[in-house]
Amino acid sequence: MSTTPPYLIPSRLAKRTQYDTETICSILDEALFCVISYSVDNRPFAIPTAFVRYEDKIYIHGSVGSHFIREIEKGIPVCISIMLTDALVVAKSAFSHSVNYRSLTIFSKAEKIEDTETKRAAFEWLTNKIVPDSWEYLRPMKDNEVKKTTALAFSFEEASAKTRTGMPNDEEEDLELPIWSGLIPLQTNRLAPIADELSKNIPLPSHLM
Template structure:
C-alpha cells in the first residue's frame, strides 16, 4: 500500500477532498494533460502540457529553449492541476446543476532530471502513456534529441484530490416538479487511428488496433 500524501486543507467543499495516494494516483494515470500555473514578476502564467506519473512523482518534458521550461526549472513554486469530467449533473433548477468530476491539485517545485538514463526513461513513460505500447515500435530516440529536451520531475508530497459523484441534489421544494433531472455521461477516449499519406500502405501496428 502506498504511503498517504501530505494533507492540504481545501477552503471550500472540504468534504469532497481526499489525500491518499490510492485515490490520487489513478486520476493522474488516466489524465493525459495537466495545467501548470506560476507567477513571475507578479504576472500569472498557466500552461497546459502532457505529463506522466511514475511512482511518487510526475514528469513533463520540453525544449531546452522553452521560456516556460526554463522559468519553472529554476525552482519557483508552481501549482499543477488535473481534472477529469465524468458527467454533467442536470437538476430541476439551473442553480442546482453540477458536474461529476475528479480533480487533483499539486503544489511543488521542479527538479531537473540530469541523469541520462532516467531522462530517457521518463520519455518512454510519457510516450507509452499517450500512445500505449508504442515506444518499442518507434524509431529509437537519438542522443541529440535527449540533449535538446529538458525533463522536469515534481513531487506529489503536497497533492490533494476533490471529486463529486452521484445524482443531482435538488432543493426539497423542487423535488416534485415535473422537470427531468439526472446525468449526461461524458466520454474521452481514443478512436480509430487515421493514416497520413505516407502510411496509407503500412499496416496498422498491433498496439494501435485495440486502443
C-alpha cells in the same frame, strides 16, 4: 492536529476532498494532460502539458529553449491542476446544476533530470502513456534529441483530490416539480487511427489496434 498545509484545505465542500495516495495516483494515471501554473515578475502563467506518473513523481518534458521550461526548472513554486469530467449533473433548477468530476491540485517545485538514462526513461514512460506500447515500435531517440529536451520531475507529496459523484442535489421544494433531472455521462474515447499520406500502405501496428 491536522498536518495538511492550509492551502490544501478547501474553503467549501470539504467532504469532497481526499488526500489518500490511491485516489491521487488513480487520477494521475488516467489523465493525459495537466496545467502548470506559476508566477514570474508578478505575472501569472498557466501552461497545459502532457505528463506521466512513475512511482512517486510526475514527469514532463519540453524544449531546452522553452521559456516555460527555463523558468520552472529554476525550482520556483508551481501549482499543478488536473480535472476529469465524468458527467453533467442536470438538476430541476439551474442553481443546482453541477458536474461529476475528479480533480487534483498539487503544489510542488521542479527537479531537473540531469542523468541521461533517467531522461530517456522518462521519455519512454511518457510516450507509452500517451500512445501505449509504442516506444519500442518507434525510431529510437537520437542523442542530440535527448540533449535538446529537458525532463522535469515533480513530487506530489502536497496534493489534494476533490471529487463529486451521484445524482443532483435538488432543493427540497423542487423535488416534486415535473422537470427532468439526472445525469448526462461524459466519456473520452480513442477512436480508430487515421493514416497520413506516407502511411497509407503501411500496416497498422498491433499496439494501435
